[in-house]
Amino acid sequence: MPLLFALPLAILVFVAIALLLLPLSLWQRVRSGGARRQARPWLITFNFWGTLVSTVMFATFVAVAGFWWPGAWQYAGVGWLVGLLIGVLGHALTRFEAGPQDLFYKPNTWLVLALTAMIVVRLIAGMVQGWQASVNGVAWPHSGWLSHAGLLAMAAVLIGYAGMYALLLRRRVRHHLRYRGYDRSPR
Numbered sequence: 001m002p003l004l005f006a007l008p009l010a011i012l013v014f015v016a017i018a019l020l021l022l023p024l025s026l027w028q029r030v031r032s033g034g035a036r037r038q039a040r041p042w043l044i045t046f047n048f049w050g051t052l053v054s055t056v057m058f059a060t061f062v063a064v065a066g067f068w069w070p071g072a073w074q075y076a077g078v079g080w081l082v083g084l085l086i087g088v089l090g091h092a093l094t095r096f097e098a099g100p101q102d103l104f105y106k107p108n109t110w111l112v113l114a115l116t117a118m119i120v121v122r123l124i125a126g127m128v129q130g131w132q133a134s135v136n137g138v139a140w141p142h143s144g145w146l147s148h149a150g151l152l153a154m155a156a157v158l159i160g161y162a163g164m165y166a167l168l169l170r171r172r173v174r175h176h177l178r179y180r181g182y183d184r185s186p187r
Contacts, residue, residue, distance in 0.1 A: 022123075030116050034109030038102055039173045048166040051159070055080075058159050062152060069148040079153030083160020086111075090161060091168040103176045105169070115158065122154045 058076075066072040093108035 026116055026120060030109075030113055033112030033116065034107055036097075036104055036106040038104055039169065039176070041173050041177065044166065044170050044173050048163075048170045051163045051166045055159055055163055058155065062156075065148070065152065069152070071147070071149040072152055075147075075149035075153035076156040079156030080160040083157040083162075084164045086115075086157065087161040087164025087168065090165050091172075094169075096172065098176060103173055105172075115161065118154060118157070122151060126151055 062072050062076040090108060090111050093111060095106045097104040097106075
């Protein structure tokens with residue numbers, strides 16, 4: 001019997017922690033997103049491959065979701081292409097500082113803020129839609145940006161951006177190392 005009382009309490013504690021930590025983590029993302037960073041080749045390569053794995057996993061999820069959500073492939077594809085373009089824009093807006101051995105970069109703060117705002121909009125829209133569907137019995141829209149496919153498109157924008165930015169940053173770091181004579185890779 002005490003377990004029945006502990007379970008709702010545990011759920012409430014989890015929700016309270018999540019509601020407190022989510023705004024804090026988003027604020028930290030905005031604050032550190034535009035900070036000056038040292039371009040460490042191993043970390044940038046790890047980020048690139050991690051983003052590539054995430055893209056493959058996302059494409060697999062969209063392939064499965066496409067059976068139930070109309071337009072999932074189209075929305076995700078368009079979102080991913082938009083994300084790639086935003087990644088190119090983000091790389092063009094990034095300020096680079098080349099030192100004698102190290103390369104430093106500073107992403108554009110406004111672009112980081114805009115992408116973080118998109119994450120907030122996506123989270124709130126998903127929570128509102130989920131609440132309306134579960135409590136009021138309101139059906140999810142079948143098209144538009146609030147549909148399942150529309151929310152997938154927003155995720156695809158973020159994954160496309162991260163992938164393109166990581167690819168271009170990796171190329172920039174490799175060029176910097178080669179130009180400075182520190183390239184250890186075989187030609």
